[in-house]
Amino acid sequence: MFKKIPPILKNIYFIVFMAALAWVVFFDQNNLIQQYRLSKEIKKLEAEKEYYIEEIKRDSLQMEKFKNDPAELERYAREKYLMKKENEDIFIIRD
Secondary structure, three states: OHHHOOHHHHOHHHHHHHHHHHHHHHHOOOOHHHHHHHHHHHHHHHHHHHHHHHHHHHHHHHHHHHHHOHHHHHHHHHHHHOOOOOOOOOOOOOO
């Protein structure tokens, strides 16, 4: 009956190695599956970080323009917030 079992499965070192490998891959708190998910999350967060750094740079440049040029600030307020002067009428045309 034991002659049909391959010799590699009778080796205690192989059995212990496979058990340890299964433990690391599936059951450990920091298993490989969890590590893969966390690395994907880190990559996603780093991409978001780069995006927000670029947005901060763009907004900082725009803030500098607003501080130095009152005409630019007025143009922005009129376009974005539909602000107007005392005796003006605003007509909004939508597509």
